Amino acid sequence: MKLGEILKLSWTNIWNHKMRSLLAILGVLIGVGAVIAIVTMTTGLENALLTTFTRDLLRADTISVTSQGGFAFFGSTQAFSDRDVEYIKNLKLANGKAAVRETDVLGRVRGDVLYFEGRRFLDSTVRIMTNPNLLPRDLGDPVTSKGQIVIGLAVTKSMCERFKEKDFAALTDKDKEEFEKITKEKLNEVVNEDCAHPKKDPRKAELLVCAYKKAKQANVAEVNDAMKNECKEAPGSFTPIVERVKGQILHLKYLGTDGTIKEDDLKIVGLMKDSQFFNETASYVSVDYHSDTEIIDGVERRVYTGLVISVTQEIVKQARLTEVKDALTAYFKNPQSDARKILGNEKKVEVSTLDEIISQIRTEIGKFTAFMGAIAAVALLVGMIGVMNVMLITVKERTREIGVMKATGATNGGVLRLFLSEAVLICSVGALVGVFLGIGGSQLVIKAMEAVFEIKDIPFVFVWVWYVVAIIVGMLVGVVSGVYPAWNAARINPIEALRYE
Amino acid sequence: MNEHQGNGVGLIVEATNVAKVYQMGKVEVRALDGISLAIKKGEFVAIMGPSGSGKSTILNLIGCLDRPSTGELRIAGIDISKLNDRKLAQIRGKQIGFVFQTFNLIPRISAFQNVLLPMGFVNTYAGNERTQRAQELLETVGLGQRMKHFPNELSGGERQRVAIARALANNPSVILADEPTGNLDTKTGRAILDLFKSLHQQGRTIVLVTHDPNVAANADRIVHVMDGRIHNETFNKTVAAVRS
Numbered sequence: 001m002k003l004g005e006i007l008k009l010s011w012t013n014i015w016n017h018k019m020r021s022l023l024a025i026l027g028v029l030i031g032v033g034a035v036i037a038i039v040t041m042t043t044g045l046e047n048a049l050l051t052t053f054t055r056d057l058l059r060a061d062t063i064s065v066t067s068q069g070g071f072a073f074f075g076s077t078q079a080f081s082d083r084d085v086e087y088i089k090n091l092k093l094a095n096g097k098a099a100v101r102e103t104d105v106l107g108r109v110r111g112d113v114l115y116f117e118g119r120r121f122l123d124s125t126v127r128i129m130t131n132p133n134l135l136p137r138d139l140g141d142p143v144t145s146k147g148q149i150v151i152g153l154a155v156t157k158s159m160c161e162r163f164k165e166k167d168f169a170a171l172t173d174k175d176k177e178e179f180e181k182i183t184k185e186k187l188n189e190v191v192n193e194d195c196a197h198p199k200k201d202p203r204k205a206e207l208l209v210c211a212y213k214k215a216k217q218a219n220v221a222e223v224n225d226a227m228k229n230e231c232k233e234a235p236g237s238f239t240p241i242v243e244r245v246k247g248q249i250l251h252l253k254y255l256g257t258d259g260t261i262k263e264d265d266l267k268i269v270g271l272m273k274d275s276q277f278f279n280e281t282a283s284y285v286s287v288d289y290h291s292d293t294e295i296i297d298g299v300e301r302r303v304y305t306g307l308v309i310s311v312t313q314e315i316v317k318q319a320r321l322t323e324v325k326d327a328l329t330a331y332f333k334n335p336q337s338d339a340r341k342i343l344g345n346e347k348k349v350e351v352s353t354l355d356e357i358i359s360q361i362r363t364e365i366g367k368f369t370a371f372m373g374a375i376a377a378v379a380l381l382v383g384m385i386g387v388m389n390v391m392l393i394t395v396k397e398r399t400r401e402i403g404v405m406k407a408t409g410a411t412n413g414g415v416l417r418l419f420l421s422e423a424v425l426i427c428s429v430g431a432l433v434g435v436f437l438g439i440g441g442s443q444l445v446i447k448a449m450e451a452v453f454e455i456k457d458i459p460f461v462f463v464w465v466w467y468v469v470a471i472i473v474g475m476l477v478g479v480v481s482g483v484y485p486a487w488n489a490a491r492i493n494p495i496e497a498l499r500y501e
Numbered sequence: 502m503n504e505h506q507g508n509g510v511g512l513i514v515e516a517t518n519v520a521k522v523y524q525m526g527k528v529e530v531r532a533l534d535g536i537s538l539a540i541k542k543g544e545f546v547a548i549m550g551p552s553g554s555g556k557s558t559i560l561n562l563i564g565c566l567d568r569p570s571t572g573e574l575r576i577a578g579i580d581i582s583k584l585n586d587r588k589l590a591q592i593r594g595k596q597i598g599f600v601f602q603t604f605n606l607i608p609r610i611s612a613f614q615n616v617l618l619p620m621g622f623v624n625t626y627a628g629n630e631r632t633q634r635a636q637e638l639l640e641t642v643g644l645g646q647r648m649k650h651f652p653n654e655l656s657g658g659e660r661q662r663v664a665i666a667r668a669l670a671n672n673p674s675v676i677l678a679d680e681p682t683g684n685l686d687t688k689t690g691r692a693i694l695d696l697f698k699s700l701h702q703q704g705r706t707i708v709l710v711t712h713d714p715n716v717a718a719n720a721d722r723i724v725h726v727m728d729g730r731i732h733n734e735t736f737n738k739t740v741a742a743v744r745s
Contacts (some may be wrong), residue, residue: 001621002628007612016609404605407566408667409594409622411587494566499602 003416003421010422013394024383024390028477029437030431031380032470036438038372039466041445044458046365051459055355060354061101061316063325065307067339068348075348078108078292081301081338084331087311091327099324104130107304109290111255114283116159116248124155126252128291128304129284149250149266154281156271159245179286245271252285257293257300264290296338303342325351341384378472382428386482391423391485402489403497406490416490423482424475431474433466510576513675513706514540514563519572521558521729532558535572540708542677544603545701547709547717550726559726560710565593577674594623598668602680604660607654608634609714612639613648613661619670626671632646638666642696665696675706682716694719 001009014021066076091099107128114121126149150160249265254260266285291302311324332339332349339349352360395402402415410418439462446458521533530697533555561567562574570591577596581589606615611721616635620626626634632715639648642662647731652660652691667674678697682690698719701707710719717723718737725732 005621012609088658401607404599404601404607404620405622406590407564407593407597407599408669409590410591411622414590414622415588450641495561498566498605 001410002418003493006418006421007425009418010425013398013422015395019345020390020393024426025386025430025433027383028380028427028436028474029383029385029475030374030385030432032431032474033438033441034379036466036470038376038444039369040442040461041449041458042365042369042372043461043463044442044446045449046361047461049361049365049460050358052348053361054354058311061311061321062354063282063309063311063318063321063328063356064350065309066305066350066352066353068350076305077219077295077343078106078303078305079339079342079347079349080307081296081342083296083301084338085304085307086087087331088307088328091324091331091345093320093323093327095317097312097314098326099315100309102310104308105291105304106308106311107291107302109254109285110254110292111251111253112207112290114155115251116162116381119162121155121158124152124158124283126290127256127282127284128286130286134263147264147266148269149285150249150270150272151245151281151283152270152272152281155250156245159248163244167221175313185370202274222438238357250283252290254290257302276498280361284415292496294342296341301338303338312459317493321353322355325353328356371415382429384477385409387423387430387478387481388485390426391419391482394422394488395419395485398489399492399497399500401501402492405497406492406494410492416486419486420479420482423486424478427474427478427481428471431471431477433445434474435470438470439467503658511542513538513542513544513577514538514708515573515575516569516574518564519562519569519574521562523568524580531729533562533569534728536729537733538724538731540706542674542706543701545697545707545709545720545721547593547711547720547723548726549711549717550716550732551712553724553743554711555729556726557712558729560677560679560708563675563708564597564599564649565589569587569591575600575698587631591623593624594619595671596674598667598670598673598676600661600681601621601677602665602683603666603669604652604657604684606660606663608652611651612644612659612666615652615663616670619667623671635670638669639663641669642666655687658692659694660697661685661689665700666692669700676700678707678709680711680713681709682713683711695707 001106065080085103085105088100088103093099105128109128112126114126116126166332169328191352246268248268250268252264253264254262254264272282272284293300293303309324309328311321315321315324328351329349331337332351334340343349402410405415405418406412443460446460450458516536516538518535518537519533520531520535523530523532536555536559538559543688548556548559558567562569563576565576565584566589566658567739568584569582572582574661576592579596581592583622584592594715606612606629607618607745610618616638620631620634636645639645642665644659644662644666647655647659650659652663655663665676668678676697681697682693686692694716697707707720709716721737723735723737725734
């Protein structure tokens with residue numbers, strides 16, 4: 001029989017057992033769908049991570065230094081002293097030329113607590129970052145120097161809430177009572193008509209209050225909601241209430257190098273934009289004097305968790321980044337380096353170029369994908385067993401038919417192909433629909449991940465190769481699940497089959 | 502084919518001392534105990550006998566569904582005793598047209614597609630000839646108007662007509678009918694037998710297996726089988742007379 005005829009007959013058979021075929025297809029569909037959802041999702045995650053590192057953190061001319069066990073800058077030990085930094089700044093290549101343009105540090109502030117108007121922010125940490133370019137893009141001027149701070153999203157939100165309370169507190173009790181009466185529609189009407197397009201006005205929060213006062217009828221809960229929404233919006237989107245955060249003074253208490261509690265007033269000069277993986281609870285200062293210290297060889301030294309080393313233009317032009325990297329690696333292996341003294345012999349120092357960090361991310365995500373994919377593949381295996389089961393039932397049911405086909409000239413091979421094509425067809429349909437549902441499903445997973453891990457804007461990436469592979473694998477699953485039942489069908493003795501009831 | 506012509510011109514079935522032995526556990530069952538039978542082209546032969554007599558075994562052997570244990574069996578001149586499964590299947594497809602007691606149509610496809618199906622298994626007819634041939638055959642059996650119907654939309658008699666059209670699909674050398682009227686009422690059975698007779702008159706070779714003397718009476722020759730042997734053969738004068 002020609003392939004077209006075989007497929008047509010197979011499809012007729014599938015169509016005539018809709019429920020059974022549907023369940024078999026569903027098994028494969030779930031398996032393929034799960035794999036595709038995971039692959040699509042993790043690819044998006046990988047892109048998000050890479051974007052964070054390449055856009056927000058590192059550039060092609062930078063080399064990052066962290067301690068072993070940390071991933072990029074997360075979980076690294078405070079091991080790099082100001083003496084190490086000084087050495088790197090003066091690093092020269094064999095030809096005597098300076099290799100390093102700039103060395104930036106990342107660190108922690110010991111015992112840090114931030115206050116605003118006498119109330120402390122919980123869940124916020126203050127970190128050290130000397131290079132403003134390395135900060136996630138900011139809506140304002142991100143240059144931080146002594147007495148200045150760039151605040152993270154958590155602090156921004158917290159301050160918004162504080163403003164909201166203050167604004168609302170400005171209303172009289174009588175006003176508030178009257179606000180209770182208004183409906184949401186009326187509230188919107190009032191805001192839009194009476195407050196002269198507040199959306200364009202930078203002082204929207206105050207205008208809202210003004211509108212409520214004017215209307216003398218507003219619902220307290222709705223006022224709260226309206227203001228909460230105002231604060232929820234990303235700080236980068238320039239909403240007026242967020243704008244009020246800038247320029248405010250925060251009060252920082254920290255543990256000084258001499259062990260006493262020190263205090264500083266810091267002016268907010270920038271708000272951190274949401275970055276997928278930047279800890280949103282962290283705020284950044286650039287000042288050296290806040291950083292943690294260690295006593296090394298009897299001398300107290302500032303220590304940092306990581307370094308970002310920018311090489312000179314010449315090094316970039318001559319593509320000698322690796323040489324610099326090797327020189328740095330050699331230095332951190334040297335027992336004379338402070339990092340080696342702090343880390344001892346147990347932990348290594350990771351010196352990585354951007355390319356290496358990218359491949360490191362890819363490897364880590366790849367492991368995650370493989371692990372999740374393996375779990376999903378189990379679903380595919382179960383689906384395959386389902387198809388095999390359905391095919392075995394089908395063969396049993398059609399025994400007599402097989403007898404008739406053999407009596408009318410079908411060869412064993414012909415019968416085999418017929419049943420095999422049925423299994424392959426079921427699996428192909430399952431794989432095809434599975435791919436589409438998997439792509440859709442990945443979006444649900446991404447949304448869930450964004451919600452749970454508070455990661456923003458994981459991109460949606462089409463991984464075409466995987467979709468093609470999935471369909472081919474689906475067909476192979478069809479062959480594997482169909483071959484035994486089809487072989488059973490082919491072996492049937494026609495005489496017995498024709499007698500079969 | 503040359504060999505076939507040497508042995509006897511126009512013989513569709515040539516069985517020489519054919520035996521069939523089944524091994525049922527430790528017991529040996531001799532279903533056929535050395536039969537010799539020759540069926541000429543254009544003959545209408547009935548094989549009669551009680552159940553267990555071996556008539557079904559003869560049918561299976563002539564139908565190339567099985568091979569003889571000993572002896573020589575030629576179908577349309579080809580010795581089938583030593584053929585492999587694949588070759589046997591091809592001979593079934595090209596030389597044999599089966600008609601069963603229970604019709605055995607494929608329920609999920611139309612009458613037309615049922616007739617078309619065997620043409621897909623062998624290459625007697627080219628792809629573009631098949632549709633027309635299936636239509637013509639259904640018209641021949643009187644079902645030109647019911648081609649698109651599915652088996653469950655047809656009466657027993659109509660189903661058997663479709664089965665006969667299917668048996669004719671690849672223009673076989675012989676039509677093997679196993680109790681073709683067994684599941685039909687007398688009147689419908691009569692009509693089916695008339696169809697066989699008219700096919701016979703068109704020159705088709707027909708082998709009909711039955712236990713019913715009234716059905717067997719339609720054939721030119723009746724071969725009586727008993728205990729795995731051919732008991733005797735009778736010639737139906739009336740039919741023979743009509744034919745001559």
